[in-house]
Amino acid sequence: MKLSDKAYEKFKHHLMMGDLKPGQFISQRELATMTGVPLAPVREALLRLELEGVVQIAPQRGIQIVEVSLRFIRDTYQLRMMIEKEAAAKFAGNASEAMISQLREVHRSVIARVDEVGPSDNLLKDAQGIDDSLHDTIVSSLGNELVDWLYAMNNQRIQLIRLAHGHLTLITPGTFRQVMTEHMAIIEALESHDPDAAASAIEKHLTAALHRALGL
Template identity: 35%
Template sequence: MSDFGAAPDDAGDPRRAEIPLRQAAYEGIETLLKSGELKPGQLVSQRELVKLTGLTLGAVREAIPRLEAEGLLQTVPQRGLMVPSLDIAFVRDAYQLRRVLEMSALPDAVERMSDEAIGELIRWHRDLRARAEKGGDREAARAAEELQRRDWTMHEGFVAMTGNRLMVNIFRVTAIKIRMAVQSRIRVTSYNALRVIDEHLAILEPLARRDAEAMAAGLARHIDNSLAIALGGST
C-alpha cells in the first residue's frame, strides 16, 4: 500500500540516488510541470532541462520520449521542446476522465484500504485544520502548502487500490495536465484550505465507515467544486 503522506513534488527526493538516471530525469521534469515552473506554451531546450533538473544531458534525452508519448512535452523542429497549451475543452475532458477513474476505484478503496491508513489520513486532516484555524496567517499558509503536496497523492492512492497500473498511470498523467492547465486557479491557499480539508473529510469519514454511497457523494462534490474553480468560479 502506498504512503499517502509522501510528497511527490519534492525534487530533492533522496530516492533519486537509487533509481536510474532516466527515471530521475523524468520525475524531475514531471515536478517542474506540476509545480508550474514549466508553463503551458513555454519553449525549453534540453540543456535548460539539464540545469533545472541537475541531471545529465543523456538522462534528459532518454526521458523525453516518454514525456512526449504522454503528451507532457512536444518537440518543435528547430526550436526545441514545448510544454503543450491546454484549453478549457481539455480541462472539462480531463475532469470527466478523473471522475470516471476515481469513481471506478471507489469500491476497491472501500474494500481494500486499511483502517490504519484511513485513520492516519483523517487524523492528519483534522490536525491540519486545527493548526490552520488557530495558528494565524503564517501557520495557515504552511498548512495550505502541506495540503497542496498531499492532495493529489491521496486521490492517486484511491485509484491505486484497484491494483490496475494502467488506471494509475492514466490518472497520474491526467492530474499533471490538469495542474499544468489551471494550476493558479486550483492551488490550495490559506483562503481555501479549510474548505478543501472539509471536502476531504467528507470523503474520508464515510470511507472509514465503509459507506460507499456517502463517500461517492463526497467525492463527486469535491470533483465538481474543483472543476468549477478550474473553469473560473469562486474558491
Template identity: 30%
Template sequence: MMKNKEKQFLSTQAYHLIKEAIVTCELSPGQLIVQSDLAEMYGVGVTPVREALRRLGLEGFVIAVPRLGYQVSPITFQDIQEIFELRLVLESAAVRFASERATSEQLKKITEAANFTYEYKKRDSYINFLRHNADFHILIASTSGNSRLIYQIRKIMDELHRVFHLGLDVRDSADEMRMDHIRISDALNKRDAELVEKIIRNEIVTSQERIFEALKQYQINMAPVGFANTAFPVDF
C-alpha cells in the same frame, strides 16, 4: 558498460528535472524548448536532454515541433473538461470500492493522510500539498485492488498537476480543501458509499470550476493584446 550506465543516469536525471520544471510552470505554457539551454541549466549534455524530452513526449508533457524541436504541451478548456469527466467516473468508482473493500488498516492510513493543507501564495507549499493530494487520492484507489483503476487515477493526477498549480492561486481554498479530504475519510470509515461518492463528486466539480477560473485569468494575463478571449493554449 560504465558509460552506458552513466548515460542512463544523466538521462533519468534530466527527465526528472525537466518534468518538475513543466509541472511547476517554470517552463511556460506552449514554450519552445531550447535543448542547449536546458543542458547548460542542468549541467548535463544535450544527448541526455534529448532522450529525456523523447520520454516526456511519450507521456504527453511535450510535443515535437518539426524543424523546431520540442514545445511544452498546451491545453485547452476542452481538454480539462474531458479529463474531469473521466475523473468523475473513475474516482466515484474508487471511493465506492474503498467503502466496500478497504481493510481497517487501509482506512487508518487514509485517515492519517487526509489532514494536509498549504499556505496561500506560497509556491513551495503548493508542491508539498499537491504531492500529498495525489498520494491521498491514489491511496484511496489502491484499496480497490484494481490495478488498472489505480493506474488511470495516478495518470490523471499526474496530468492535472501543472494546472492545479494555477488553480491554487485563484483564491485561498486551503481550509475548504482540507475539510473535503477529512469528510471523505470520515465517510469511508463509516463505509457510507453514497455519501462518500457525493462528497468526492462535489470536490471534483468545485476543483474543475476553480481551474477554469484560473485558466481564464491565465489567458488574459498571457494572451497578446486583442486575443484575450481566444483559445490561447494553456499548459497542462
C-alpha cells in the same frame, strides 16, 4: 540511472519548480544544457514526455510545453473523475477501520491547527499534502498497475494546471474550509462503508475542484 531517465527526471523537476512554463517553447540544446545530459538521451526523454502529453514536438519550432486550455482542464478532470469514483467505491468496501481513522485524524489535526493560528503558508502546504495523499491512497488501494500508471500520467497534467492556475487549484486561505469539508464528507462515506456514498462524495469534490480550476 540511464541518461534518458536522468533527462526525464530533470525535465520534470524544472517543470514543477516553474523553470519551464505551460506553452513555452524550448530547443533540444537548451534542454540538454538545463538537464546536463547529452542530446541523444534528451531526445529519448522527449519522446517519452510527448507520449505522456507533457510536451509537443513541433518541426521547425522546437519543443513546446503543453498549453493549459479549457479542454485540457476538462479532459484532465474527467479522467480523474472516472478513476477516482471507481476507486472510492472499492475503497469504501475494503479499507480498514485503522486506515480510515488515520485519514480522519490527519484532517482533524490540520483543521485544528488552522483554527488555532490561522491559515499560514506552512499549514496550507501541509493541507495540500493531505489533500494529495487522500486521493493517492484511494486510487492506490485498487492495486491496479495500469490504473496507477494512468493516474500518475494524469497527475502530471494536474501539476501543469497548478503551474498555470495555482491561485485557483491549490488550497488557499479562501478555499481551505471548503476543501476540508468536501474531504470530511468523503471520509464519512468511507466510514459508513457505503460504496455509492463514497463515489458520490468524491464526485462532488472533484466537480467543485474542476469549477475552481475553471474559475467558476
